[in-house]
Amino acid sequence: MVVKMVLMIILTVLIYGAISFYIWRNGRAWLEVSPLRRFKKTYTVLFLILSLSMFIGMIPHLGIFKWVGGYWFIIVGYSLVLLPFMNLAYYLARKRGLMVMGIIYFLFFTAVISYGSYQAFSPVVRYDQVEVNKEAGRDSIKIFMASDTHLGPIVGSGHLKKLAAMVEEEKPDIVLIPGDIIDDQIDTFNEENMIEIFRGMKAPLGVYVSPGNHDYYGNDLKELEEEFEAVGIQMLMDETVEVKNGFYLVGRKDLTDDNRSSISELVEGLDHSKPIIMLDHTPVELAQAEESGVDILLSGHTHRGQLFPGNLITGWIYENDWGYLKKGNLHSFVSSGFGTWGPPLRIGTRSEAWIIEVNFD
Template sequence: MFFLAIFLFLLVYCGMCFFFGYMGWNWLEHSFSFRHKKTYILVILVLSLSIFVGYSTSSAVLQTIGYYWLTLTGYGLVLLPIAILLFFLFKKKGIRIIGFGVIFTYVLILSVGTYYAWSPVERNYEVTINKSSERDNLKILMASDFHLGSIVGENHLKKFAHLVEETSPDIVLIPGDLIDDHIEPFLQKNMGKIMTEIKAPLGVYATLGNHDYYGNDDEKIVEEMEKHGIEVLTDEVTMIENDFYLIGRNDDTDDDRAGINELIAHLEHSKPLIMLDHQPNELDEAMKSGIDLILSGHTHRGQLFPGNLLTNLLYENDYGLLKKEELNSIVSSGFGTWGPPLRLGTRSEVVVINVKFK
């Protein structure tokens, strides 16, 4: 099944690149009498292969070029048929103007998408937990899906550290996907130095996401994070100042992860129960178990439109706040990006949750 999936992806990708290249050549040839066919084919081949060469050489530049190219060809499946339809509607006239219209749309997509990916915003939610606590309020800053690696690096991480300082939360929570598969870029670029700057009065806590497992570096990730002051809860529970429980689940990728009931069986359920669970898959189980607040990421809210339509179908809560009886589920679209460093229909974000206890 794995090799079949790879074969199908390559087949579709090759088809997308050929279609995009063929349409581009037709436009250049008919609009400008362009004749350098061999040069054009070489450029298309280089762009098409850049994503694979980028990964094999760990080149962030080639990976970025490859992902931008993938985005262009992907949206080309929508934009180029529209251009063909307009061409025939105008009785095969105006091909040059139609082509420039497509180029303008691509420039707009890449410009807006890049801005939304690298310009994080603050989202705010108000949550009430019907349990008593020593404190009346709790200010949580939550951010998920950093995907720190070759593309998302020090500069973006510094923005997060600045937002934490600016927001002054009581506690910082990171529900998974700290690293983008492999920890080497994190170590090589000394990103841990920036992680050390992330502080909050009640501490900084994280759990692992699916991408933290893919490179088999999960143990190293936990070690590195804790070295820099971030406590990673791996199927663990900790009590914060005798006020509330913080429960951190291993990701669904881990076949041996503990069930929710197993983790909270011996806890005082009269105290607030806050859980970090990277993938928002088990909301019913969390609700029945008495969890008060569950924080997740993973979905990226599709990251690139129309991906949000798919995540909305796949998850009961793919983004934002959902209340199920006494359970409050909050899902973030993420702070970093996976794949293309672009966002359309979503935006890089941190989530500030103002919790009131009754």
């Protein structure tokens, strides 16, 4: 097993090295015909730093490299699509037009990074309305749902304050956050005192969260739960609460948790004449939720691919990778997320929160 892992690491390094060399060589070729040709050594040193930035960013207190590494990831990914076409065009043009192609390449990534940054850090509120044919002791509830905040070195307190401002403006009855609250580690969450921003989020029926896979990775889940409890926010992990004797709220442990209960176990014994709303970070058990009598299922995780063409992949993997899907009597909502994972960019998606008006009959 260890040998296999070592071989995989070596293979990954070799592939990444080959890709990096390919991009470096193209840049060097352009530099040689540009007015900047005297900066060849500077270019090579800068390129080396950029290519290592994703790994340097894993070192604590070097969060700036997470930003740099995120942007570099995009450059590498899209370059693998763009450069072969540019190389082909260059040879078809009998090795002419290299300067123009280099400028096009630069302008393309300037546009991608500018547009992607705007999409990532200018969140929107999306609205939908559904009917649940059950009695809840009230005519309706207004749910504010936001997932995947990924709070950490990239998505910090400034972005979280936008979420709090949305809650204040929308004045929902209840706030629900289905997972991936922190981005692996709780350090930045604590350093920027983000729990105080959550403390300011108020709703008549309360604020509830459930964990996602990234909340487990840094082994800080227990501490995160305690932080929320201290400000009156309940983290539901395979737990059920009855809200105002009107409807049930069920929060699941994440799919990565080997000890998580099945949906049928969680709803067993509940009064199914009352609405059941479930938080489940990863939208993979829609059929089980529908069969178990869950009325509304709120999820995230997919990011809707976050970066095109990732949305094509998530659309292929998940029955509902984004938005609203009705499956029998189940209403499934999946958010693309309020924050970002990896690159601080969104291409073809938008950071978002949802307002879901639920009418009871």
